[in-house]
Amino acid sequence: MTLLADASLRLDAGFWDYTLIAVYFVFVLGIGLMARYAVSDSLDFFLSGRSLPAWVTGLAFISANLGAIEIVGMSANGAQYGMPTMHYFWIGAVPAMLFLGVVMMPFYYGSKVRSVPEFMLRRFGPTAHLVNAISFALAQVLIAGVNLFLLATLVDALLGWPRPVAIVAAAVIVLSYITLGGLSAAIYNEVLQFFVIVAALFPLTLVALNRVGGWDGLTDGIRDATGSTEQLSAWPGNELAGFDSSILSVIGIVFGLGFVLSFGYWTTNFVEVQRAMASKSMSAARRTPIIGAFPKMFIPFIVVIPGMIAAVIVPELAQYKQDPSTGEGVDYNDAILLLMRDLLPNGMLGLAIAGLLASFMAGMAANISSFNTVFSYDIWQRYVVKDREDGYYLRVGRTITVVATGAAIGTAFIAAGYSNLMDYLQQLFSFFNAPLFATFILGMFWKRMTAAAGWTGLVAGTLSAVTVFVLSETGVIDLPGQGSAFLAAGAAFVVDIAVSVVVSLRTAPKPAAQLTGLVYGLTPKEDLQDPRDRNEAWYQRPGLMAGIALVLIIVLNIVFF
Amino acid sequence: MSVSGPRTRRAGAFDIRVVIAALFGVFGPILLGVGLFGTSDADLEKSDGVNVNLWTGAGLLAVAVVFVLWAWLRPIVVDTEAVAGDERD
Structure with missing residues (x-):
C-alpha cells in the first residue's frame, strides 16, 4: 500500500x-473511568481478579483477537484466496482453542502464572525466561504496529489525513484509551466490541450477498474472475499454501498452519490466555476458550465471505485482483472498507466504523498491555530493579505503555509495506509462536527436558524460522502465498524439538519436586480440579463442550470441502 | 456497598449485559430514526432496496431487550472473596 495514494x-x-x-x-471511556476506581493493586490492574463468568471471558477471549487479524486480515485473505481462508478458523483457530481449554489451561490456571515467560521461568529457569520475555515483548510491539497501521488506515479513510499523521493520531487515541483503565475495562470493552462488530458485519454480509446475487452469484462471479473453481472450495488450497502439489499443500495447511502456527498462536498468546485467567474457577477458565470456539467457527461467514464478495462487486478491487499493478491505490487490505463504502447507508456506516475503530484500538491496547505485563514483571522487576513496592512497578508499567506505543508507531510503517497483512502476521507468528509452542508442549509432557534445553531450543527454533524467511525473501525458496510462513513454522517446530531433545539428554534435569503443577506426569489429578466445580451442569463440562465443537468443525469442513 | 455476612453483591449496573443493552438501546432508536426519516433513494439503491438502518435498528432494540431480561432473571453475584460456591453463570 502506498503512503498517499488512497x-x-x-x-x-x-x-x-x-x-x-x-x-x-x-x-468505552466511561467504563474505563469506572474501572479506574477499582484499581487497587497491580494484580487487580492486570487480571482484574478471578471473578468473571465463563461466557464473558469466552467472548473477551475471541474479541481480543477480533481486531486486525480477523476483520481486515481475513477479509483480505478471502478476497485474494477465497474459501481456503476458512482453514484459519476450522483447521487453525478452533481446534487450537479446544486444545488450550482441554489440555493446557489446567496448567496455566492451576499454577497461577501471569504470563508465558513466568511459566518458562518456573519450568526452565532464568535463561529461558529472559530469552522468551524479550522475544515475546518484541512480538507484541510488532503486532501492535499492525493494529496501529489499520487504525490509521481507517482514520485516513474517514478524514483523509496523510498516513504518517493518521498513525500518530491513532497512537494518541490508543494511549488515552489504555491510560483510562486496565484489563478490567478491557474485558468489558472487548465483549461490547464483539457485539458491535457482529451488529455491523452481519447486516453488511447479508446486503453484500443480496447485491452479488446470493451464493450462486458469488460463485459465478469468482469462477468468471479466476477462471477456475479453486477459490470456491476449502481444500486443497494450493494457492494459499503456495505448493503446486495438492498433497504438500494439505500437509502444509494441516501441519504448518493448523498444528504449529495456530496451536502456537492460541496456546501461548497471553493476550488471549489472560482473558481465561480472569475467570472464577478452573472449569470456567477451561471453558473460556471452548465457549469462544463456538462463535469463532461462524465468524468467517461475516469476514471471509464479505472479502470474497468485495473482490467481485467492488470495481477497483476486482481490477486489482485481475492485475495487481493496476489497482487504483487499493489492495486486499481495503476489502472490508471498500464494501462498507459501497453498500452501507449513513447510520449503519457509523456503526461499522465504531466497531472497527474499537477493535483495532482494543487489539493494540491488548498488545501493549501484555507487553507491559511482561516488561514490568518479567524483565524489569526480575533482572533490573528488584524488590520495590507494588506501586513502583505499576508506575513503571505506565511509563512503558507510552514507550511501547511510540515503538509501535515505528512498526506500523513496516506493516504498511504488505498488500495482504495475513502474509506478514503469519510470518511473525512463525518466528515467535511456533518455537515457543514446541518448547511448551515438550516441557509440559516430558519431565526429563532440562533448563538448558529450554532456551537453546527456543533460540534454535526462532533462528531456523528466520533462516527460512531470509531464504524465501532472497528467492532461494520460491513459495508464493503463505507457504513460506507455514514452512518456517514447521522448520522452527522440528528444529526446536530436535535441539531440545539432544540438549536434554546431555544435561541434568530439574528435580521432580520442582516440576509439580508444571509437567503433566508429575501433577496430581486433584491439582487439575477445582472444588468449586463440583456441581456443574452438562453444558459446563469442558470435555463434553469441546467434543461438540469438534463435531461441528468436522461438519463445516465436509460441507465446504 | 454495605458489608454484612459473606462479602457478595450484585453486579447491578456494572453487569456487562446491562452495559450492552444500554449501548444498543441508544444505537437502535438512532438507526430506526435514520431508517424511517433519513433514507434517500440513493441510500436504498446502495443496498438493493433494503432499508439496512431500519432493520438493524429494530434488531439492536430486540437484542437490548433480551439482554435486560437475561440480566434481570439471572443476576451475576460478584463474590469478593472469590469463593464461587454454587453460583451459576
Missing part, C-alpha cells in the same frame, strides 16, 4: 455516523 478510499461519514461513534466512545 484518494479512492474515502468513507463519506455524516452527522449520524459521528453521533454513533461518539456514543460508543462515551461508553
Whole structure:
C-alpha cells in the first residue's frame, strides 16, 4: 500500500455516523473511568481478579483477537484466496482453542502464572525466561504496529489525513484509551466490541450477498474472475499454501498452519490466555476458550465471505485482483472498507466504523498491555530493579505503555509495506509462536527436558524460522502465498524439538519436586480440579463442550470441502 | 456497598449485559430514526432496496431487550472473596 495514494478510499461519514461513534466512545471511556476506581493493586490492574463468568471471558477471549487479524486480515485473505481462508478458523483457530481449554489451561490456571515467560521461568529457569520475555515483548510491539497501521488506515479513510499523521493520531487515541483503565475495562470493552462488530458485519454480509446475487452469484462471479473453481472450495488450497502439489499443500495447511502456527498462536498468546485467567474457577477458565470456539467457527461467514464478495462487486478491487499493478491505490487490505463504502447507508456506516475503530484500538491496547505485563514483571522487576513496592512497578508499567506505543508507531510503517497483512502476521507468528509452542508442549509432557534445553531450543527454533524467511525473501525458496510462513513454522517446530531433545539428554534435569503443577506426569489429578466445580451442569463440562465443537468443525469442513 | 455476612453483591449496573443493552438501546432508536426519516433513494439503491438502518435498528432494540431480561432473571453475584460456591453463570 502506498503512503498517499488512497484518494479512492474515502468513507463519506455524516452527522449520524459521528453521533454513533461518539456514543460508543462515551461508553468505552466511561467504563474505563469506572474501572479506574477499582484499581487497587497491580494484580487487580492486570487480571482484574478471578471473578468473571465463563461466557464473558469466552467472548473477551475471541474479541481480543477480533481486531486486525480477523476483520481486515481475513477479509483480505478471502478476497485474494477465497474459501481456503476458512482453514484459519476450522483447521487453525478452533481446534487450537479446544486444545488450550482441554489440555493446557489446567496448567496455566492451576499454577497461577501471569504470563508465558513466568511459566518458562518456573519450568526452565532464568535463561529461558529472559530469552522468551524479550522475544515475546518484541512480538507484541510488532503486532501492535499492525493494529496501529489499520487504525490509521481507517482514520485516513474517514478524514483523509496523510498516513504518517493518521498513525500518530491513532497512537494518541490508543494511549488515552489504555491510560483510562486496565484489563478490567478491557474485558468489558472487548465483549461490547464483539457485539458491535457482529451488529455491523452481519447486516453488511447479508446486503453484500443480496447485491452479488446470493451464493450462486458469488460463485459465478469468482469462477468468471479466476477462471477456475479453486477459490470456491476449502481444500486443497494450493494457492494459499503456495505448493503446486495438492498433497504438500494439505500437509502444509494441516501441519504448518493448523498444528504449529495456530496451536502456537492460541496456546501461548497471553493476550488471549489472560482473558481465561480472569475467570472464577478452573472449569470456567477451561471453558473460556471452548465457549469462544463456538462463535469463532461462524465468524468467517461475516469476514471471509464479505472479502470474497468485495473482490467481485467492488470495481477497483476486482481490477486489482485481475492485475495487481493496476489497482487504483487499493489492495486486499481495503476489502472490508471498500464494501462498507459501497453498500452501507449513513447510520449503519457509523456503526461499522465504531466497531472497527474499537477493535483495532482494543487489539493494540491488548498488545501493549501484555507487553507491559511482561516488561514490568518479567524483565524489569526480575533482572533490573528488584524488590520495590507494588506501586513502583505499576508506575513503571505506565511509563512503558507510552514507550511501547511510540515503538509501535515505528512498526506500523513496516506493516504498511504488505498488500495482504495475513502474509506478514503469519510470518511473525512463525518466528515467535511456533518455537515457543514446541518448547511448551515438550516441557509440559516430558519431565526429563532440562533448563538448558529450554532456551537453546527456543533460540534454535526462532533462528531456523528466520533462516527460512531470509531464504524465501532472497528467492532461494520460491513459495508464493503463505507457504513460506507455514514452512518456517514447521522448520522452527522440528528444529526446536530436535535441539531440545539432544540438549536434554546431555544435561541434568530439574528435580521432580520442582516440576509439580508444571509437567503433566508429575501433577496430581486433584491439582487439575477445582472444588468449586463440583456441581456443574452438562453444558459446563469442558470435555463434553469441546467434543461438540469438534463435531461441528468436522461438519463445516465436509460441507465446504 | 454495605458489608454484612459473606462479602457478595450484585453486579447491578456494572453487569456487562446491562452495559450492552444500554449501548444498543441508544444505537437502535438512532438507526430506526435514520431508517424511517433519513433514507434517500440513493441510500436504498446502495443496498438493493433494503432499508439496512431500519432493520438493524429494530434488531439492536430486540437484542437490548433480551439482554435486560437475561440480566434481570439471572443476576451475576460478584463474590469478593472469590469463593464461587454454587453460583451459576
